[in-house]
Amino acid sequence: MPARRVTIRDVARAAGVSTTTVSAALTGNGRVSPETRDRIMRVAEECGYVASAAARSLRLGRSGAIGLYVPDRTVGFEYYAHLSRGAAEAALAHGFALTLLPAWPDAAPLRTLHLDGLIVCDPALGDPVAEVLRSLPVPMVTCERDPEPGASPAGVVASDHVAGTTVLLDHLAGQGAASIAALVPGEETSFGQETRRACRESDHDVRMVEVPLAYDPDDIARALAEARADEPDAIMVVPDGGALVALHLLQAEGVRVPEDLLLASYVDALSLQVARPTVTAVDIDPRATGASAVNALVDLVVGEVSGPVLTSVPTHLRVRESTSPA
Secondary structure (H helix, E strand, O other): OOOOOOOHHHHHHHHOOOHHHHHHHHHOOOOOOHHHHHHHHHHHHHHOOOOOHHHHHHHHOOOOEEEEEOOHHHOOOHHHHHHHHHHHHHHHHOOOEEEEEOOOOOOHHHHHOOOOEEEEEOOEOOOHHHHHHHOOOOOEEEEOOOOOOOOOOOEEEEOOHHHHHHHHHHHHHHOOOOEEEEEEOOOOEHHHHHHHHHHHOOOOEEEEEEOOOOOOHHHHHHHHHHHHOOOOOEEEEOOOOHHHHHHHHHHHOOOOOOOOOEEEEOOOOHHHHHOOOOOEEEEOOHHHHHHHHHHHHHHHHOOOOOOOEEEEOOOEEEOOHHHOOO
């Protein structure tokens, strides 16, 4: 049989004090001398006492839960799996549960959820679920800037995608690419807006071909064919995992990477590190993004800061075989 859970009454009995005194010592509330508090904390640790999360949340007037909304169009992409993992780890470290919010057809039930705060990944223009979440009376932190006019989240965690894209384009040009084709998403998200801006403002010859952020293989095939019509020296694929699809399509046609064509991805992934050839990419650290979003939100929930909280996640270019011709 499992061991019985140690209660506050057990700690009070072992310490020779009342349960009220134990509660005051463990929560830091009430008048308890430092000596008594230290003794109770020591006894509680010796007894193996673990505070009830439900009771603590009730006492503080909080649910102890954080909502994470990942838009349905992005489910299955490696970036969001790592972001969710980083968020879950950080939430647990703070004593909060992480609740995944689906892209529910009827967004109204989301209003009935008991959450202390929200994290919204890649908020997009016209998303009805995000519209409901913005109206909830709890602090919201977004992973990437919210492009909706008038949106004012309490916190934003983002990378400088203009700078990251520019570094990758400079690398391709430095490797001898006189013309570059960029497969980029639309401007419904700030991620798409920033990567497109970098391409427009680049000092190099960059031609953009639009591909959905949440693509299917046919989308990549169509965009790749359109891009190759101009015979570029290099192709940069922005959406997560799209470069791997492009690599397989090119190899099926007998195109050698990097000998015949340089290939790079804006979003890094484990699959790109084990591909043959390995694919150059920009690491935008989704795990750190998820953890940073939770840390910012917890600070807002517990009143450490009042907002707005702005957190920048650095990007790093990972040069690999796909852009390194012999």
